[in-house]
Amino acid sequence: MSGHSKWANIKHKKEKSDAKKGKIFTKLGREITVIVKAGGPDPESNSKLRDVIAKAKANNMxxxxIDRCIKKASGELGADNYEEITYEGYGPSGVAVIVETLTDNRNRTAGDLRHYFDKFGGNLGQNGxxxxxxxxxxxxxxxxxxxxxxxxxxxMDALDAGAEDFTANEDCFEILTSTDNFSNVRDALEKKGYSFASAEIEQIPQTTVTLTDEKDLLFMGKLIDSLEDNDDVQSVWHNWEE
Incomplete structure (x- = not known):
């Protein structure tokens, strides 16, 4: 999900992902692989696996x-090795961009990302x-x-579960938690019978940037699309107010 998870943005992404389900499922499969290898195949004892399963279900996987990805990662079907790498950079007019990747070839991924940033008026920066x-x-x-x-x-259910903040929008509710308490809050709400349009750890911008130049607007959109279309990229976060 790009940027802050406003409901209109989520619905836009859902529509977009419907045409690219195969790519979305591939990326979720990679995420499951890494998490199972790190913490085991049992979601009861691996909270990160519970998190990504919930994310996969929210994306209609x-x-x-899901079961096949877990078995493959646990060694029953043989598994690939992926490395988690986060890249940071700037889009047009200094828009801040964070790109989370899972890759089996860091040189390829870094080269691809640098090409996208350079092509669309930005630059790949240093970590931090x-x-x-x-x-x-x-x-x-x-x-x-x-x-x-x-x-x-x-x-009340969200706050009782330990949520930090609650916002009622026109046709959805947005609940914020600390990263440490995310799984507990999500599990508690799930047990209450709630289903989620989205449930994941996100990078939320403290302030946003508005672009007015038509070329900047075009290039920023193309930069995000290029990043999200790359098989190695899991998530793209930015502070552009779309």
Missing amino acids: PNDN CVSFLFDKKGVIIIDNSEEELEEDAVM
């Missing part, structure tokens, strides 16, 4: 696909050059477009 402009938070989005849920009830 079939259970068979923009991450201080973001807060890492757990973000849970509950769809209420059918207006079936009571705001007060959802808010």
